[in-house]
Amino acid sequence: MTGRVHAEVWAGPLLVSVVLATGIYLVAVADIVADRVVAGRRPGVGVFTDPVRRAALLVNQQDTTTERPDAALRDLAPATYISLAALGLTVVPWSSTFSVADIEAGIVLWGAVEALVVVAAFLAGWSPNSHQPLLAAYRFVGAGLSYLLLSMFVLIAAALPAESLRVGAIVDAQHGLWNVVRQPLGLPLFAVVALGSTFWGPVGFAGGHDLADGVNAEASGPRRLVWDVGRAAMLTTFSAFGAAMFLGGWQGPWLSGPAWMVLKTVGLLAALVATRHLFARMRTERFVTLCWTVFLPLGFLDLGIAGVGTLL
Amino acid sequence: MAVEVPVFVASGVGGDDWAHRLLAAPEVRVVPTPRAATVLFAPGAFPGAMADALGSVHDQLPHPRVTVWWPGDAADARRPPVEDALVLDTSPSGPDFVRALMSVLDGDRDSEPDVLSDEPPADFEGKGDHGQGGEGMMGGVPYGRPMATTGDDRDGLALDRLEFRAGPFLAGFPTGFALDVVLQGGVVQEARPVFLAPAGDGTPAPVADPFVRARRERVPVAHLERARARHHLAWAARTCWASGLDAVARRAAAHAVRSGDAPAPSRALRCLRRLVAGSGLPRVWEGVGRFPASVDLEGVGGPVARAAGVNVDARNDDPAYADLAFEPVRHDGGDAAARLRQRLVEAEQALTLAARAHETGAIHEPEHPVEPLRGDFSSRVAADQFGKMLVGFDWGDTVITVLSLDLPPLVSFRRGE
Numbered sequence: 001m002t003g004r005v006h007a008e009v010w011a012g013p014l015l016v017s018v019v020l021a022t023g024i025y026l027v028a029v030a031d032i033v034a035d036r037v038v039a040g041r042r043p044g045v046g047v048f049t050d051p052v053r054r055a056a057l058l059v060n061q062q063d064t065t066t067e068r069p070d071a072a073l074r075d076l077a078p079a080t081y082i083s084l085a086a087l088g089l090t091v092v093p094w095s096s097t098f099s100v101a102d103i104e105a106g107i108v109l110w111g112a113v114e115a116l117v118v119v120a121a122f123l124a125g126w127s128p129n130s131h132q133p134l135l136a137a138y139r140f141v142g143a144g145l146s147y148l149l150l151s152m153f154v155l156i157a158a159a160l161p162a163e164s165l166r167v168g169a170i171v172d173a174q175h176g177l178w179n180v181v182r183q184p185l186g187l188p189l190f191a192v193v194a195l196g197s198t199f200w201g202p203v204g205f206a207g208g209h210d211l212a213d214g215v216n217a218e219a220s221g222p223r224r225l226v227w228d229v230g231r232a233a234m235l236t237t238f239s240a241f242g243a244a245m246f247l248g249g250w251q252g253p254w255l256s257g258p259a260w261m262v263l264k265t266v267g268l269l270a271a272l273v274a275t276r277h278l279f280a281r282m283r284t285e286r287f288v289t290l291c292w293t294v295f296l297p298l299g300f301l302d303l304g305i306a307g308v309g310t311l312l
Numbered sequence: 313m314a315v316e317v318p319v320f321v322a323s324g325v326g327g328d329d330w331a332h333r334l335l336a337a338p339e340v341r342v343v344p345t346p347r348a349a350t351v352l353f354a355p356g357a358f359p360g361a362m363a364d365a366l367g368s369v370h371d372q373l374p375h376p377r378v379t380v381w382w383p384g385d386a387a388d389a390r391r392p393p394v395e396d397a398l399v400l401d402t403s404p405s406g407p408d409f410v411r412a413l414m415s416v417l418d419g420d421r422d423s424e425p426d427v428l429s430d431e432p433p434a435d436f437e438g439k440g441d442h443g444q445g446g447e448g449m450m451g452g453v454p455y456g457r458p459m460a461t462t463g464d465d466r467d468g469l470a471l472d473r474l475e476f477r478a479g480p481f482l483a484g485f486p487t488g489f490a491l492d493v494v495l496q497g498g499v500v501q502e503a504r505p506v507f508l509a510p511a512g513d514g515t516p517a518p519v520a521d522p523f524v525r526a527r528r529e530r531v532p533v534a535h536l537e538r539a540r541a542r543h544h545l546a547w548a549a550r551t552c553w554a555s556g557l558d559a560v561a562r563r564a565a566a567h568a569v570r571s572g573d574a575p576a577p578s579r580a581l582r583c584l585r586r587l588v589a590g591s592g593l594p595r596v597w598e599g600v601g602r603f604p605a606s607v608d609l610e611g612v613g614g615p616v617a618r619a620a621g622v623n624v625d626a627r628n629d630d631p632a633y634a635d636l637a638f639e640p641v642r643h644d645g646g647d648a649a650a651r652l653r654q655r656l657v658e659a660e661q662a663l664t665l666a667a668r669a670h671e672t673g674a675i676h677e678p679e680h681p682v683e684p685l686r687g688d689f690s691s692r693v694a695a696d697q698f699g700k701m702l703v704g705f706d707w708g709d710t711v712i713t714v715l716s717l718d719l720p721p722l723v724s725f726r727r728g729e
Binding site: 050212 | 554566
């Protein structure tokens with residue numbers, strides 16, 4: 001079974017849109033809940049409407065501009081970023097028979113998405129013609145290579161038991177034993193990649209209060225909203241992909257496949273969102289050192305474990 | 313309508329105590345860039361260069377925007393250069409900012425016009441064939457702003473040299489403090505501290521401050537130590553916020569505000585310390601921001617010296633503390649992490665001392681020196697020394713260093729080396 005259902009041509013874009021829209025809203029709610037709980041306050045029922053209020057306030061604000069920005073790239077950067085989030089979601093299977101584009105080289109497509117995220121983030125820092133965004137973009141690219149390499153090893157390791165680069169096959173190969181159990185290093189290391197690519201929490205090098213919010217330092221109003229939406233969309237995509245690669249995807253008892261995918265995606269999403277409120281952003285130099293001396297060797301170990309497991 | 317008001321805080325002279333209080337207000341969300349704010353909060357006075365800097369920040373706020381000014385205790389405080397600023401006559405609170413936001417959203421107030429004119433600071437001076445300034449395609453000072461040119465960095469790589477001023481309203485910078493820096497690829501090549509409002513610029517010291525009163529009159533030790541705890545917790549709040557830990561910062565700010573009501577260290581305060589430790593912030597700060605050996609740390613004193621293992625604390629010789637079982641706390645390392653741990657421990661210790669002093673009625677006599685909240689940087693650290701210390705630092709490490717020192721508002725370093 002190829003994991004592809006014959007559906008109307010509009011089904012794919014509709015699924016991606018619905019998943020991303022829901023994920024964006026859930027990221028906003030989870031972010032507010034985590035913020036209030038860690039701050040020692042009660043979340044309250046307002047957490048469900050506060051994201052809408054924040055968005056309304058941003059839409060109502062002026063879209064300011066800096067002096068002589070690179071206007072075309074300034075618009076291209078968030079458009080590229082959101083498009084990449086949508087593209088990455090297409091290879092995620094939502095049941096045994098349905099995904100938007102369960103291609104034979106799904107992992108390769110995902111790798112391309114991750115690499116192009118670096119380009120989108122650098123364009124975001126370059127285009128306003130301002131110091132803080134540019135420095136944040138430098139910082140992001142400087143650290144990016146380290147965790148992108150990590151991503152390669154972790155995803156290849158997850159693909160080894162399936163002997164395929166197709167995400168649907170990788171999910172099928174987790175029948176009876178999820179990758180998070182047989183390759184325990186995979187999901188934590190993938191989480192590092194997810195946080196880096198979404199400028200979030202301890203690996204949020206493209207942001208930071210020390211650079212007045214980094215690549216978004218000059219973004220206001222609707223443009224800021226678009227970036228917030230984009231990051232939430234990318235978090236959703238990474239969570240869905242992580243659920244497929246490491247948590248058995250749509251597989252599980254009693255509930256339908258899509259229901260399990262949704263539950264696992266939401267669980268991973270909540271954990272990723274919470275990291276921003278619990279962990280300080282690492283120093284770039286320390287992170288790069290940690291990546292090359294600890295995380296990458298662990299990635300090799302993860303690959304080795306997967307290889308031995310496949311041979312046995 | 314319940315909404316978190318996005319506020320950018322630009323503290324003027326005498327207004328530095330308000331940043332952490334705003335973090336504790338549930339109605340307010342303090343943002344790191346003026347582009348994300350609707351309300352500009354400007355506590356304190358804004359003389360001279362501070363007024364120019366505030367005008368520049370003000371004009372970056374998107375419309376609709378409103379400035380809230382709190383002049384504080386100074387009756388003749390120089391107001392910010394925003395004519396239509398909303399002036400508070402009582403201590404700021406969260407609802408004040410909600411009212412300010414709603415007043416512009418509902419149209420009761422017009423959005424404030426720009427303070428500065430939208431003109432370049434100087435004429436364009438073209439040199440090249442295409443009107444560019446400087447050498448070849450780059451460089452020069454077009455419109456009065458230095459453009460990046462390539463230059464060798466410490467590793468011999470030819471990278472663009474970015475020259476700009478950071479501050480005075482950047483996250484974590486003390487009032488009136490800015491840095492003129494040259495960066496290459498995010499690493500500091502040159503740094504020069506700039507003091508935009510040297511101390512004594514017409515602003516009176518707050519008379520209610522127990523540390524000011526303690527120099528001339530008898531003050532209960534409990535008051536001093538509660539104020540010390542409040543100060544260190546407020547610093548922790550600002551530091552966590554500047555490090556991106558917004559939620560932990562809010563919790564610390566709430567503790568700072570409440571520390572006057574709950575004199576004894578509580579389980580909640582210990583929970584805060586665990587959150588800070590668990591966030592990894594001390595580990596992140598390890599090895600950053602040590603002073604060079606040429607700086608006289610014993611002369612600097614305060615938590616910075618004690619964090620480097622120097623046993624200097626005026627409370628050692630104060631008889632009022634003898635009955636309170638006071639033991640000075642010290643850490644090793646002298647780096648930013650040691651300073652962070654030092655202040656959190658001292659905050660908890662201060663509340664313990666305050667509780668004991670409350671029971672015994674201990675009084676500090678003015679003839680004994682009072683242990684200050686911060687060290688003495690102005691006479692012990694040279695501007696050149698500080699600038700050279702930052703060379704080779706990543707920009708993030710530079711901000712960590714400034715944060716960890718808890719420089720006083722209106723600090724200025726001595727000239728020379």
